[in-house]
Amino acid sequence: MSGRLRAAPGLDLDFVRFGDGGGPAVTVLGGVHGDEMEGVLAAYRVADLLASTPVRGTVTVLPRANPPALAAGTRHGDGDANLARLFPGDPGGGLSERIAHTIATALIDPCDLLIDLHSAGRRYRMPPMCGFGAGRTLGGRPLLDAARATPFPYLWAHASVAPGRSVSHADALGKPWAYFESGGGGALREADIDLYAQGVLRLLEVAGAAEPVSFAGPPPARQVVVTGGDGNTDTGVLFGSAGVFVSSVAAGDTVAAGQTIGAVYDDGGQCAEVVRADASGVVMMLRHDLRVTPGEVAAIIAGEDGRAA
């Protein structure tokens, strides 16, 4: 069935629901950020797949979680508000706070698993990955086991999560949660959308919410588990200079602490700053959009978990 949530006058959130209303209940969000179309398209693809898949629980898919931001094609929505910093929202606040409140109360509070589909957006690049709450369980087993069932080559185990995200609200309620990232740079790749759709279906399978679905192609040869950080993309290696950024590594590369990951050049072509890794680990986010200003994030590097890898 399809349904509609009214977040504010003239602002509706359209969802699709599969199953009989029983548990386990899973919520899938796309489009929390308006320049991350991978999650939107993947959510529609998941809905198409579920239309022909036996669902044992209740799966609710909201492909376009942030209509104002999606309409503008920008990361942030109404009033330059970042929806992923406003959960659990406020019914008396601005449009974005009302959207957060509506999603939190109608789709996160009642769910047993939250999956939030993001991507690197226009300004960044990220390797395909599944981030998840390291201390949470799904189907009686560590959530890491469920993440391993997805086709993502990178898995990011978060011991804590910064406040305000959809997954922060789920985490505060003690629920298991996962988010996906990939791609970015303002372009879409079919392979990323395929990974998302397969990843969601695998998590639904582990949660006991849907029957297994077979996909073409082999599973990833190796999965790298990284730890550290709370998933806050507003912090990391920061630029100290204005200019254009030239990267010397790629998202997903393994780097050593102090290694050069790029440089900022001024308008006279002179190197204004050498940007270095602040730790050893995997480059999980890397600036793509070329013109940078001081204080913006150049990269996020997460340590590889030798025990879990």
Ligand SMILES: [Zn+2]
């Ligand atoms: Zn996002």
